[in-house]
Amino acid sequence: MKSTSPVPEDRVLWQDFLAGEVRAFEKLMSDNFRLLFRYGSKFSKDRELVKDSIQDLFLILWEKRANLNPDAAVKPYLMASLRRLMHRHASSRTWVGNEALQEEDDYFEIEFSVEEEYIAHEATAVRSQQLETLLNALPRRQKEVVYLKFFQELSREQIAEVMAVSPQTVSNLLQIAIRHLKSHWKAESFIFFLLHFLF
Amino acid sequence: MDRYNDFAVEDFVWDDFFRQWTLSPTPETDALWDDWIDANPEMLEKVEQAKALVLSLRLHEPEIGDAEINQVVKQTVGRITATDEQVLRPASRRIPVFSIPWMQFAASIAFIILMGWAVYSVMIKSDEKPQLAQQDSMGTLNTSLTEKINTTNETIQLALSDGSRISLAPKGRIRYPERFYGERREVFLEGEAFFDIAKDAEHPFLVYANGLVTKVLGTSFRIKAYDGSREVTVEVKTGKVAVFAQSDPHLKEKVEDKQFQGVILTPNQKIIYARDEVKKMVKTLVEKPEMVVSKAEIPQFEFEDTPASDVFNTIAKAYGIDILYDEALLKDCPLTAMLDNQTLHDKLNIICKAVESSYEIVDGQVIIHSKGCRN
Numbered sequence: 001m002k003s004t005s006p007v008p009e010d011r012v013l014w015q016d017f018l019a020g021e022v023r024a025f026e027k028l029m030s031d032n033f034r035l036l037f038r039y040g041s042k043f044s045k046d047r048e049l050v051k052d053s054i055q056d057l058f059l060i061l062w063e064k065r066a067n068l069n070p071d072a073a074v075k076p077y078l079m080a081s082l083r084r085l086m087h088r089h090a091s092s093r094t095w096v097g098n099e100a101l102q103e104e105d106d107y108f109e110i111e112f113s114v115e116e117e118y119i120a121h122e123a124t125a126v127r128s129q130q131l132e133t134l135l136n137a138l139p140r141r142q143k144e145v146v147y148l149k150f151f152q153e154l155s156r157e158q159i160a161e162v163m164a165v166s167p168q169t170v171s172n173l174l175q176i177a178i179r180h181l182k183s184h185w186k187a188e189s190f191i192f193f194l195l196h197f198l199f
Numbered sequence: 200m201d202r203y204n205d206f207a208v209e210d211f212v213w214d215d216f217f218r219q220w221t222l223s224p225t226p227e228t229d230a231l232w233d234d235w236i237d238a239n240p241e242m243l244e245k246v247e248q249a250k251a252l253v254l255s256l257r258l259h260e261p262e263i264g265d266a267e268i269n270q271v272v273k274q275t276v277g278r279i280t281a282t283d284e285q286v287l288r289p290a291s292r293r294i295p296v297f298s299i300p301w302m303q304f305a306a307s308i309a310f311i312i313l314m315g316w317a318v319y320s321v322m323i324k325s326d327e328k329p330q331l332a333q334q335d336s337m338g339t340l341n342t343s344l345t346e347k348i349n350t351t352n353e354t355i356q357l358a359l360s361d362g363s364r365i366s367l368a369p370k371g372r373i374r375y376p377e378r379f380y381g382e383r384r385e386v387f388l389e390g391e392a393f394f395d396i397a398k399d400a401e402h403p404f405l406v407y408a409n410g411l412v413t414k415v416l417g418t419s420f421r422i423k424a425y426d427g428s429r430e431v432t433v434e435v436k437t438g439k440v441a442v443f444a445q446s447d448p449h450l451k452e453k454v455e456d457k458q459f460q461g462v463i464l465t466p467n468q469k470i471i472y473a474r475d476e477v478k479k480m481v482k483t484l485v486e487k488p489e490m491v492v493s494k495a496e497i498p499q500f501e502f503e504d505t506p507a508s509d510v511f512n513t514i515a516k517a518y519g520i521d522i523l524y525d526e527a528l529l530k531d532c533p534l535t536a537m538l539d540n541q542t543l544h545d546k547l548n549i550i551c552k553a554v555e556s557s558y559e560i561v562d563g564q565v566i567i568h569s570k571g572c573r574n
Binding site for chain 2: 041
């Protein structure tokens with residue numbers, strides 16, 4: 001593990017933000033916007049809604065800045081807050097009779113794909129395709145854990161914070177997901193091998 | 200590192216330390232893994248595979264441009280500075296403005312008016328000084344494009360302002376500007392069309408069709424991009440064509456670069472682009488390749504005891520394609536044949552039969568498989 005300096009850059013930025021510096025607000029928001037936009041898009045297909053939610057999130061944080069934890073880990077904290085905000089949004093909108101937003105509570109849309117440029121061998125191509133299928137078929141919460149762990153590189157504790165569950169639950173979900181990916185993968189490769197052998 | 204000794208490929212793929220090394224290697228991790236592989240050479244193949252898998256696995260992330268982010272940030276900053284200047288804080292919790300329905304409505308009206316004004320002013324300006332008007336990529340100025348839809352049962356001919364000609368197949372739909380301004384000539388196609396593009400090296404010609412971008416300087420080619428179909432094909436008749444996906448992360452660069460980037464197609468080559476498949480672009484030959492040399496230059500396809508390698512060279516030159524073969528094996532295979540009236544594929548078939556070889560088309564090239572015929 002790389003050891004970073006005791007006070008990371010985004011921590012300084014966060015504390016400047018809490019101190020009420022507009023410049024820090026602007027930088028914090030633009031530095032994290034893309035990340036949050038991508039994460040938020042997992043909960044709603046509506047681009048504008050995601051953008052508005054991020055805007056709301058920062059406005060709310062700015063208002064509450066006197067009461068926020070100066071030592072919070074910024075990235076997971078922002079992700080967790082956006083997640084909460086969007087879920088609240090979804091549930092508060094349902095009573096207006098707006099579409100089938102109730103379902104969006106469970107919505108976690110993510111699509112894994114394989115970039116062919118790295119694949120040199122036929123066997124690897126087959127494997128990567130299987131992996132893609134398996135990943136895309138994972139249940140919603142397992143998908144989210146895999147996403148946060150391997151694609152956002154969050155720690156177990158940070159994932160727990162983002163998803164509002166215990167660290168133990170994160171470990172369990174992750175283990176189930178990985179075991180699922182490995183076991184099915186083996187079975188499928190085996191079948192592939194058999195087919196290959198027979199014909 | 201011993202715990203890795205009995206790892207399978209999939210164990211590596213999900214191993215934190217392995218991923219860390221693959222995705223952001225440092226001199227230290229490089230040394231550690233290289234040593235381990237040296238000590239366990241049988242693991243090399245697994246490591247290579249796992250590496251490829253880790254690197255290839257991506258997410259389809261929705262994109263958002265820097266400009267768009269900037270706009271929202273600026274707007275939000277404007278909002279907090281405005282409220283900070285107000286007399287103290289409003290007593291009640293301020294509700295985010297955009298959640299009030301009528302404000303949303305008012306904002307959209309304002310936005311529409313603003314956009315209308317923007318489009319209007321751009322159009323007026325482009326009327327005034329056409330040489331300065333910069334046409335933005337990807338048809339943001341759709342409103343100023345002419346649209347032609349072929350509702351007849353026959354192919355119709357269109358002439359563009361730069362002298363290029365388009366043969367639009369029935370049901371085809373094409374949008375193009377009345378006059379081309381700016382650095383690029385850009386049109387949008389749905390359906391099938393044959394393009395004969397006037398040469399203008401300074402102004403690349405781009406066709407956008409079903410997610411595929413075809414870029415040329417001056418050539419002729421055919422595009423099939425049917426609405427319901429997931430595939431787009433581009434077949435080149437003359438000249439050179441570059442194609443790339445509209446979803447390409449380096450799209451802007453590829454569009455703007457004076458050099459050709461992307462998959463390059465030469466005459467008689469064809470690309471099949473399937474958006475949803477892993478292997479997105481497949482390069483092959485058109486169904487009926489035609490000779491690229493002028494009538495006067497068409498060689499005699501009459502061979503008498505000619506080494507097969509020479510025969511392949513003659514054909515490759517006439518059709519402007521690459522034929523790959525093992526020179527050492529084929530120069531001792533004499534061939535006597537008359538091949539003037541056959542198609543390319545028939546010619547290849549006849550030759551291959553005669554010299555006990557076979558051929559396949561890989562990546563737009565012909566590859567001859569031969570065991571030689573030295574008896």
